[in-house]
Amino acid sequence: MTEPRNTPPIRLQRSMLFVPAARWQVIEKAAVSAADAVCIDLEDSVASSEKASSRANVIRAFQTLDFGRRTRTFRINDLETPFAYRDLIEVVEESGSRIDLVMVPKVNSPADVLFVDKLLTQIEAHCGLTRRIGIEAQIETAAAFLAIREIAQSSPRLECLIFGPGDYAASMRMPSAGIGEFDQHDELYPGHRWHAVMHAIVAGARANGLRCMDGPYTAYQDPAGLDRSCRIARAMGFDGKQCIHPNQLLTTNAIFTPTAEETAHAEGVVAAYEQAVAEKRGVVTLDGKMVDAANVRMAQTILHQQRLIQGAAK
Secondary structure, three states, X not given: OOOOOOOOOOOOOOEEEEEEOOOHHXXXXXXXXXXXXXXXXXXXXXOHHHHHHHHHHHHHHHHHOOOOOOEEEEEOOOOOOOOHHHHHHHHHHHHHHHOOEEEEOOOOOHHHHHHHHHHHHHHHHHHOOOOOOEEXXXXXXXXXXXXXXXXXXXXXXXXXXXXXXXXXXXXXXOOOOOOOOOOXXXXXXXXXXXXXXXXXXXXXXXXXXXXXXXXXXXXXXXXXXXXHHHHHHHHHOOOEEEEOOHHHHHHHHHHOOOOHHHHHHHHHHHHHHHHHHHOOOOOOEEOOEEOOHHHHHHHHHHHHHHHHHHHHHO
16 A cells, blocks of 8 residues: 655644634634634735734734644735735744644645745744644645646645635636535535536545645525535545634534444454454454445544544543
8 A cells, every 4th residue: 555645743623713814802702712724824815905914913912822732824826916924924923833723825835835835934934933834735726626636746845635616606607605615506406516526626635644624604694504514525524724713613624524333333343353353253244234444444443533532532
């Protein structure tokens, strides 16, 4: 079996809460929320006239707020804009030792990831930073979909691929009433409209030892829709989902947490397999079903995730 090409830090990311960099009080609340990760956004949620001034809030947040166990992330602007390089330089030079990840929107090719990697390397060297900052790449365009394999292999800093359904729909000219939401077009299409890109993201991530996250469900007052969206993403293999409102966090965390039944079954599979190995039996069964190496790997994945969750709760 081919081993993944990357070994990023182990992080629990069932949920990632997006907060606008221009809104300080919202950032403060996010730092103590139920989110596994917090992303302070300098891109879509910040007006062009406020982008430069909002960097001060990102710096202040990382320097002064206690995020506890939460992963600390900020999203820079599109690399095609005049804001992105200043986002990186100003924020990382001032608070790089407190930053876990940089999220890069609208990644279209490996070159985009490598540009951010190179600039981060130079900033870290200039500032004497010894802890490497990771990169998360958002897959949001037709070009990115076609280059997922190459993007996933682009940099040792890369930790996660993230689906961006809103910009992806625009890039593909797919009609959509809301970002990540279900509408009449989903009912008309004989299948899951986003299956191809989502499956490719998961495959690209898993082949290269990366995490993968689903994009947000922006109808934050529609709990049933959020539930459905989370369950589809988990069924496809995603680690978690981005959230745009705190009231989405508990549902998201719960769905991306293995159930008690799943955990118990996984423990039974591993125990049965280990007992068969100890007894040098070639055939392993549990509850009247055959257990093979693939069953064991699936069970170990569930138990690994459960250990991460238990560790974060301590």
